[in-house]
Amino acid sequence: MPAADPTQSAFLELAGISKRYAGVRALEGVDFACERGKIHAVLGENGAGKSTLIKIIAGVVQPDSGRMRLAGSEVSFATPSAANAAGVVCIFQELSLMPDLSVADNISIASPPRRFGLIDAKAQRRRAEELLSEIGCEDVNPLRRVRDLPLSRRQVVEIAKALGKRPQLLILDEATSALTSADVEKVYAMLARLKAEGVAILYISHRMHEVEALADRASVFRNGRHIETFDKGRRSTADIIQLMIGRDIAAQYPPKPARNAAKPVLALENLCWERQLDRISLSIGAGEIVGLGGLDGQGQKSLLLALFGVLRGVTGRLTVADREVRPGSPAAAKSVGIALVPEDRKTEGLMLPMSIADNLAIASLDALSTGPFIDTGRERTAIQRAIARLQIKLDAASDAVSTLSGGNQQKVVLAKWLMTDPRIILLNDPTRGIDVGTKQELYRLMRELADQGAAILFYSTDYDELIGCCDRVVIMYDGRIVRELEGDDLTETNIVASSLNVDTDTAAGAAHA
Amino acid sequence: MTAASFSLSRDDRPILIAAVFIVVILVAGTVYTFARFGSAPLLSPAYLLQQLQIGAFLGIVSAGMMIVILIAQIDLSVPWTLAAAAMMATSVGGPLAIPVGLGVGVLVGLVNGVGVAYLRVPSMIFTLGVNAVMRGLMVAHTGGYAPQTGATDLMRMLAGDRTLGIPNALFVWAAVSVLVVVILQRMSLGRYIYAIGNKEAAAYLAGVNTRRVTVVCFVLCGLAAALAGVLLAGYSTKAYQGMGDAYLLPSIAAVVIGGTNILGGRGRYLGTLIGVVLIVLLNSVLSIMEMPEAGRQVIYGLVIIFMLLVYGRGERVTS
Amino acid sequence: MTAASFSLSRDDRPILIAAVFIVVILVAGTVYTFARFGSAPLLSPAYLLQQLQIGAFLGIVSAGMMIVILIAQIDLSVPWTLAAAAMMATSVGGPLAIPVGLGVGVLVGLVNGVGVAYLRVPSMIFTLGVNAVMRGLMVAHTGGYAPQTGATDLMRMLAGDRTLGIPNALFVWAAVSVLVVVILQRMSLGRYIYAIGNKEAAAYLAGVNTRRVTVVCFVLCGLAAALAGVLLAGYSTKAYQGMGDAYLLPSIAAVVIGGTNILGGRGRYLGTLIGVVLIVLLNSVLSIMEMPEAGRQVIYGLVIIFMLLVYGRGERVTS
């Protein structure tokens, strides 16, 4: 890299940044730099310190030591708004939209357009429309309430909001983790445009193919340290993974066993719910992993919730092991052997301030109690077994579960359900925001559970994962199952085609357009 | 568009229901008076204006309370903020009376705001403590007696007199209402208020100075309570202990009946306005119908619960 | 292992601070009495036992309140649940007095629980409405003066008499405390309570019957208030209107001072116990020092605010 060229010199420079949290070294003497007109990937396993790094850059947390230079002059941001003012804009890992405000309100929240000192609603709406169309997502209505949007659309809004601040340095911390591939393409195009305009971009993602497709250079972090920075093409994916987790990953996905016609454990017939589920019929046998694909928001999540007894007014037949059931609550679903790993582990999967042990035991307390009293001995054994089985990395089971990394938190959610010995496991995008190493462990675990006789229904936004993991994939479109793919038919082209509900040839064209 | 109108159906339903309920109250009361006295005083402009004049005090308090509830806080110090403002205004007297009274409100609001935003004490507890402290200070200040000086002429004029047949208090209420609507719908402050009520952390990350906004909200609430206190002293021509006690729960009830989410982030000012009218009318009609106090309490409680039942359906844990 | 002990330092700090404060109060009071009367009655077992006896009523109410606060709700119907239980117990009289009184508590708790859990009305509003309704019903019920309002002998014995020199009320309080500790630490119900308080949605999706648990919590709170009411009637030998009014805010304050998070999910029963003792002693010592009411209000408010300041530091929005 010819460092002498002024246009190529670092836009953001960090030197010796360290940050500690009560006993944890989040960052240790990190030197880091990024340039204008480059997309710079920041890689590392869960808890490596990526989010901490960008939070420091964005003024959310203050480093214990170290210096930061932006465009050649020393800066330190006390608040996110100070960072914004300097052109540093961050899309945080946790979405920061207000659910009850409209899309347009959210996009302009920090500095809405004004007339005579008062907010100009029309201008604000126009602005939202422009920004959304810049990303190519004109389909989002700026007057819609964010609460009513699916997660993938919310991420789009989040991106538009960041764009609206006209960043010099744009940071995306897993900002694409819920985007469907169609949207991802649009975001790529937008990032390319920004890059051409000379914006510096920091990109954090656990999806290796995204990084490969986008990044001009990449920095790998491990245990709070900066390990290495390299340009595109200088390292193979395997190398990168090796750098990230300090070991090789042999095969991403465990081998699929030969399928034999197992007796269905779960069978649905004509399941309907409001306008979101339309005559769903499906059966899953013991030992089978069935993928649930399609564009985001086609009813996949509703299907999982319906099976888990969360939704009211579901019609149709549901049989579990040949017995018709009609779960009216998660408690009822649990009692017939159904488990659900929900979409958002922080708000739906875990009681974050409670201990790891409490979180693990919560779903199986009935089984671990004698009468109304908890049998603490049995409880402890069960918890230890679960921790060992999923290899959850922790200090003590009595620590708050919020102290675990995302991947380990996800394992806690899964372990909690495994402790109930479920026959049917429903997974709602369980690998979102999880590093490759942990992902691999989860895939292995899923296969292991299937081999032990569980029936697994697995929703994912990542096509790769569906193809690699599942015995069968059903594609949903507008609340219906439009296609079932199996064996050699299980290809990305076919998934994309079915997702858009068009025939294969048109889709092949569309995907590469 | 505006924060308040992004989803008409959801935010408007409570307002509509409350409005319908007001009509029900008026009709029921009129049927009653007609049957008993052969007249329909409830529908006379004089009666309605008088109710609105009485409602103005509650309305002003509720406007402030709403702002605080929108950011998912609560201000339980309203009773003694109101009383203290009235007492200080009357005891200072002269042209400084009103500024001093309002100043008390600003001060209390500042203390509340700093306690909640910077010291991070839950508002329910902090403002309760501030209320106790204020009460103690006022009892000490007045020595257990009501202060001996009366309201100034300006205060009396603002609260008690009429202009063109319309009570001046109504104009004050209207001005406060316009101000609140402008804040909530047309100023970034309003946007921040909704944002904080929705998700404080997200608002912070979006660059909103959440603490300063919180302080401003409490100051506005204190100011509203103080204004109500000054007016009430003008209306009664004096300040007296316990004059604020009758305003705390009704103001919260009015805000909630008006469809503002008690957990913050959602609600329209029009709803609060209608909630105030509903509560004032309900009280008045029950009193005209000579409903025994016991029955009144029961009806009052049931109405609030009933309204919330109607609004609240369909909100689920896993929304 | 248990929900209560996952983070000792964090949950124990408030308890420790409150305990230190109790000592401060006792020392300050003793210095005062010694200087004025040359004696140290505050340290006599007789005085302390008597305070605990008086504290028993507040303690029992607070135990119930704590359970409801732990699930991030609040029960503002406590005053009239307490009074209604006392009134019904005394008006029924005879051996059925206590069961009927407690039955009232269970009933009110059920109504509250169903309103909050199934109808999803915010508890702050719902229980306030229920309180108003109860008050109306009781005014109607006792307005006729028909019922006998004297406490039965058993009630007087439980609340007023002593066994081996120890007030019986203390034994009742102790029994309630043991029960609450067992529930919170040893029963799945307790685990569910903390889980719901931390994240209701997550608890629901983990297969916890959150609505049933919510109802149970309100029933327990109603039961505790009713028990306190029955005992208080025994102590005063009669039931009277407004007997519950003095218990609402102090019970919330005791729970909060004891370190329970007012937003739910965190807190130890020991803290509540200490909070109750602190409040009772503070009240008593201020009364002994013949602190004028004004000063008492101020100190009372300041103590609560101060304690929360000390606990509350360091909690950030973006934690």
Add this chain to the structure above:
Amino acid sequence: GPKVVSGPGADPACFKPWSSETKFFQWPKKAGPYRIALVNGFVGNTWRIQMVKTAKAFADQPGIKENIKEFKVVSTGTDVAAQLGAMEDFINQGFDAIVTIAVAPDGFDRIIRLADKNNVVVVPFDNVLDTDKVMMVNEDQKEMGRMSAKWLIDESGKKSGDILEVRGLPGNSVDRDRHLGFREVIESPGNSFKITEVVGNWDTGTSQKVTADALAVHGHFDGVFTQGGSDGTVQALMAAKHPFVPMSGEGENEYRKQIADHAKDGLKGMSYGQSPALVAIATKAAISALQGNIMPQLISIPIPVATYKDLKPGTNYWPELNANFFAPNQFTPCGVNFTAPEIMSQSEKNTQ
């Protein structure tokens, strides 16, 4: 409005002027029977409920009934504005007189002017107004304090000793006046009592608690002056096994029962009372004013007192009755003399 005239007024035994400076009013005579309204404020306690019942019982009594065409009762709660609104309403409806317990001592000027314009007689009682523009009825609270002090001094026969004073609701003028009257006598020259003051809020439970506290700290008192919640104060004495001493307290039936039961053990009790039957005198005064009689501006009602010497079951206390009943209901000079059953047969509801 009324003309200010010179006295003496009608029926001076009943309508006794407060002091020699008290003005006299005269309204234009109106033909009966009259429409009268009782506008109560707060209604959440026993005293108020009993007051409302007493009002109805009185309006029903022969001799009064004939003068009343319509008697309405409304309780407006603790909001001054609501009370003013209700009064304005009655004036507009053409009522002849309004009897009221004011929510606050001030703020009624406008209503009084309006009433005067319409020749409506407004009679505040119990919580009176800080004005001399309106006819009012009350008992002399200061006198109650003075009487209590004299009682304690006379019964103990001492000029020194430890006295416990249990005060009422802080910030209330009734509490203040009783306290001032009590101190005026008990601290008058020649006496050297040591007084311990606690706050009982006029509430049985609170009085009991604070008395218990005071006993625990001070051990012994030679006399006790308590405001409302007197039975709680006695309870605390008994619980602490404190010997009975001379005592002065409110007019609760329960307290009078305690005195009757324990007088022989030394509970030399006196019971004064702010009687709920004040409402009857206020109503009677309103009627008298409407009839064109000369009336004192401020009417002082003799304080109904009973002591351990003259308690008689069924006359000035009722052993079989509710503990919360206020026993003093007799104003013989006014012909107001209720028995408990008469009052209790009424409902506390607003009238139809």
